[in-house]
Amino acid sequence: xxxxxxxxxxxxxxxxxALKYISHLDLARTWERALRRARVPLAYSGGFNPRxxxxxxxxxxxxxxxxxxxxxxxxxxxxxxAEMTRRLADALPAGLRVMAVAEVEPRLPALQSQVRxxxxxxxxxxxxxxxxxxxxxxxxxAETDLPCERMRKGRRYTYNLRPLIEGxxxxxxxxxxxxxxxxxxxxxxxxxRPEDVLGALGLADALVNIQRIALCV
Amino acid sequence: MQIxxxxxxxxxxxxxxxxxxxxGEWNSVLKDWDSAQVKLVxxxxxxxxxxxxNLGLMILxxxxxxxxxxxxxxxxxxxxxxxxxxRQAGIPLYSLESRHPLGEFDVLGFSLPYELNxxxxxxxxxxAGLPVLAEEREEPWPLVIGGGVGAANAEPMADFFDAxxxxxxxxxxxxxxxxCAQAKRSGxxxxxxxxALARIPGVYxxxxxxxxxxxxxxxxxxxxxxxEAEPQVLRRIVSPLPxxxxxxxxxxxxLVHDRGVVExxxxxTAGCRFCQAGMVYRPLRxxxxxxxxxxxxxxxxxxxxxxxxxVSLNSASHPQIEQMVRELTSRYQHPPLAISLPSLxxxxxxxxxxxxxxxxxxxxxxxxxxxxxxxxRDVINKRVTADDLLTTAETAYAAxxxxxxxxxxxxxxxETLDDVAAIIELVREVRAVGRRYHGRRTQVNVSVATFVxxxxxxxxxxxxxxxxxxRARLDLLRRGIRKGGLRLSWHEPQASVLEAALAxxxxxxxxxxxxxxxxxxxFDAWPEHFDWAIWQRAFEAEGLDADWYARRExxxxxxxxxxxxxxxxxxxxxxxxxxxxxxxxxxxxxREMCLACGVAETxxxxxxx
Ligand code: SF4
Numbered sequence: 057x058x059x060x061x062x063x064x065x066x067x068x069x070x071x072x073x074a075l076k077y078i079s080h081l082d083l084a085r086t087w088e089r090a091l092r093r094a095r096v097p098l099a100y101s102g103g104f105n106p107r108x109x110x111x112x113x114x115x116x117x118x119x120x121x122x123x124x125x126x127x128x129x130x131x132x133x134x135x136x137x138a139e140m141t142r143r144l145a146d147a148l149p150a151g152l153r154v155m156a157v158a159e160v161e162p163r164l165p166a167l168q169s170q171v172r173x174x175x176x177x178x179x180x181x182x183x184x185x186x187x188x189x190x191x192x193x194x195x196x197x198a199e200t201d202l203p204c205e206r207m208r209k210g211r212r213y214t215y216n217l218r219p220l221i222e223g224x225x226x227x228x229x230x231x232x233x234x235x236x237x238x239x240x241x242x243x244x245x246x247x248x249r250p251e252d253v254l255g256a257l258g259l260a261d262a263l264v265n266i267q268r269i270a271l272c273v
Numbered sequence: 274m275q276i277x278x279x280x281x282x283x284x285x286x287x288x289x290x291x292x293x294x295x296x297g298e299w300n301s302v303l304k305d306w307d308s309a310q311v312k313l314v315x316x317x318x319x320x321x322x323x324x325x326x327n328l329g330l331m332i333l334x335x336x337x338x339x340x341x342x343x344x345x346x347x348x349x350x351x352x353x354x355x356x357x358x359x360r361q362a363g364i365p366l367y368s369l370e371s372r373h374p375l376g377e378f379d380v381l382g383f384s385l386p387y388e389l390n391x392x393x394x395x396x397x398x399x400x401a402g403l404p405v406l407a408e409e410r411e412e413p414w415p416l417v418i419g420g421g422v423g424a425a426n427a428e429p430m431a432d433f434f435d436a437x438x439x440x441x442x443x444x445x446x447x448x449x450x451x452x453c454a455q456a457k458r459s460g461x462x463x464x465x466x467x468x469a470l471a472r473i474p475g476v477y478x479x480x481x482x483x484x485x486x487x488x489x490x491x492x493x494x495x496x497x498x499x500x501e502a503e504p505q506v507l508r509r510i511v512s513p514l515p516x517x518x519x520x521x522x523x524x525x526x527x528l529v530h531d532r533g534v535v536e537x538x539x540x541x542t543a544g545c546r547f548c549q550a551g552m553v554y555r556p557l558r559x560x561x562x563x564x565x566x567x568x569x570x571x572x573x574x575x576x577x578x579x580x581x582x583x584v585s586l587n588s589a590s591h592p593q594i595e596q597m598v599r600e601l602t603s604r605y606q607h608p609p610l611a612i613s614l615p616s617l618x619x620x621x622x623x624x625x626x627x628x629x630x631x632x633x634x635x636x637x638x639x640x641x642x643x644x645x646x647x648x649x650r651d652v653i654n655k656r657v658t659a660d661d662l663l664t665t666a667e668t669a670y671a672a673x674x675x676x677x678x679x680x681x682x683x684x685x686x687x688e689t690l691d692d693v694a695a696i697i698e699l700v701r702e703v704r705a706v707g708r709r710y711h712g713r714r715t716q717v718n719v720s721v722a723t724f725v726x727x728x729x730x731x732x733x734x735x736x737x738x739x740x741x742x743x744r745a746r747l748d749l750l751r752r753g754i755r756k757g758g759l760r761l762s763w764h765e766p767q768a769s770v771l772e773a774a775l776a777x778x779x780x781x782x783x784x785x786x787x788x789x790x791x792x793x794x795x796f797d798a799w800p801e802h803f804d805w806a807i808w809q810r811a812f813e814a815e816g817l818d819a820d821w822y823a824r825r826e827x828x829x830x831x832x833x834x835x836x837x838x839x840x841x842x843x844x845x846x847x848x849x850x851x852x853x854x855x856x857x858x859x860x861x862x863x864r865e866m867c868l869a870c871g872v873a874e875t876x877x878x879x880x881x882x
Contacts, residue, residue, distance in 0.1 A: 085525075092578075093299075093575070
């Protein structure tokens with residue numbers, strides 16, 4: 057029996073409203089159990105406490121929805137992407153939806169190290185018209201330095217938000233709300249957070265919801 | 274009106290572990306609201322992570338949702354941050370499945386696992402916008418019923434409940450719901466509904482009983498006030514056990530016991546005198562090997578759980594346990610399935626069994642000698658010797674376990690400081706055995722609980738040891754069990770005084786529970802929330818004395834407040850066991866020989882005769 061998992065499938069999935077409050081660890085357990093229900097021949101790590109070999113691209117913060125999450129699973133036996141999709145159909149809880157499955161070369165580097173940026177669709181409650189919003193965005197993008205505060209391990213530190221913003225615009229008007237599009241850097245050189253961008257726009261209290269719409273690998 | 278997502282979105286991001294308030298778990302059942310004749314919400318008065326591990330609730334959920342005409346949903350106690358957020362936003366307590374406020378259900382069925390959850394019941398009713406006092410709920414719906422071990426003496430909660438189901442819930446729940454369906458159809462009022470319920474065997478409607486007291490405060494008599502109420506409410510049991518539930522709800526949030534469960538037996542024949550479960554679940558009913566194997570297979574397929582526990586009060590004593598474990602471990606290697614047993618006996622057989630199911634994992638073994646000295650183990654009828662323990666420990670250490678956990682109690686009847694010192698000695702002897710195999714890596718973890726006398730047990734007449742004495746005994750243990758691979762965990766004794774008062778309390782304590790809740794008591798089982806000062810004020814204000822309930826030794830002649838709840842084990846048997854305990858005489862396991870405990874006559878018992 058192989059311990060490495062000879063086959064690797066990449067699942068792109070949506071985490072919808074019904075599941076937006078579950079944490080990343082909860083999501084990992086949920087996937088493991090769903091894959092077991094689906095009788096997917098998961099590869100397990102050796103050792104006294106065998107763990108399934110699977111890896112997520114990027115943890116999604118609690119409260120966000122997404123249509124672009126990615127998960128690599130390593131298998132003992134080959135399963136076509138179509139067969140994987142079929143088996144998962146009856147095994148996933150409401151709120152998890154498979155968008156795509158693709159076969160991936162097992163020796164490629166870990167998914168997590170490949171994510172460079174993420175795109176978000178952010179809904180904000182904005183009573184006025186869009187011009188003021190546009191103006192704020194333009195002003196923000198014109199800056200080169202946007203000092204921002206964050207907490208890490210109970211300590212406050214300052215960082216520059218501006219280089220983490222790769223794109224930002226008003227996407228659409230939806231009822232009384234506006235939908236913003238953001239592309240933020242992701243990875244070891246810093247990860248941009250939609251909430252921080254809203255904060256810099258003076259829109260922290262206007263947040264309605266955040267959806268991740270793409271992971272750029 | 275269902276609670277809207279948009280409303281919840283305002284508060285859920287601000288609370289800890291929000292996914293415990295959103296439901297939608299795999300295998301949870303959402304039925305059509307309008308077509309259900311009776312809507313039941315099963316409520317557990319502690320947090321989700323604890324309540325979801327409660328098998329009794331899962332059994333009822335399964336049974337009721339299989340009936341086309343009924344529906345069952347769930348609710349757990351919101352943690353204090355969520356409670357505050359809900360109260361501020363004006364959101365009533367709602368069910369996880371359909372998010373209906375509890376007040377829109379027909380029946381609220383509370384599980385009563387334990388006395389220190391009582392204040393949470395009141396809080397949940399209040400959070401649902403319902404009057405907590407049964408007599409203030411004039412409409413028949415929602416009907417508030419209780420069940421579980423806590424119902425064995427429900428008197429302190431009699432003011433808040435409309436009815437209690439005594440014994441195995443699966444036996445009586447559908448009779449209760451059918452009666453409710455009929456009452457709804459006929460438009461019956463509350464009195465009429467309660468009378469109909471009182472006619473169901475095993476259903477106790479407290480308002481139909483009058484309690485009279487003697488001048489010294491003890492109960493003089495408990496008498497039914499309507500013809501439907503029996504003088505003695507006999508516990509219901511299901512026999513043989515029906516197939517276990519397999520469509521277990523798979524949570525998103527990590528639970529205290531996050532695994533599939535098969536109940537391999539109910540009841541226990543060991544006869545430990547301190548153990549309430551051992552008395553209130555008699556007689557022993559076992560599931561067969563094939564039934565357990567089939568259930569595990571179904572659970573594996575339907576839940577995807579990576580671990581299944583074979584539970585009962587005494588799993589290692591199931592006659593087919595070895596085959597069970599062998600078969601399961603060989604059957605489920607890929608993907609791996611962990612098998613666990615909640616408790617082991619103190620013998621080498623159990624260690625061999627653990628080798629089978631823990632494999633190379635060897636996380637640790639747990640044994641419960643309960644008392645340190647042979648004298649005291651005889652008193653409580655825990656028929657194991659120090660030699661048994663040391664041999665068992667030796668087998669375990671030799672088989673490469675490095676960590677052993679031991680459970681003890683302090684405050685057992687007749688206990689002295691010598692018995693407590695004997696705990697230290699025994700623990701050190703176990704460590705000495707371990708050191709021969711593992712040297713300084715040997716670890717012995719010791720967990721000490723305070724013994725609390727419970728209703729329907731041989732020690733129901735005994736006194737709770739006073740707080741100062743308990744503290745002195747704990748201090749002795751803390752000095753003796755530390756360093757060198759020894760670790761001690763314990764609980765503060767104050768909560769035990771409350772637990773003991775409520776466990777053997779009478780109806781008057783309802784006023785204390787009510788007042789304590791009004792003063793802010795909740796989550797009393799959680800040390801960070803338990804506030805003894807609140808309870809002291811409540812007792813004082815009601816002119817009642819916690820010590821009188823907790824510490825007074827009762828006589829045989831005294832009418833115990835729960836005597837009209839007929840558990841099936843005779844009072845004479847319990848008293849005889851108590852006297853034997855005081856003399857230090859042990860009693861055998863009734864698997865070997867029927868001891869005529871009374872259950873054969875009242876409920877029937879296969880082991881008898
Ligand atoms: S009737 Fe006999 S065999 Fe049955 S539980 Fe009682 S003592 Fe044990």
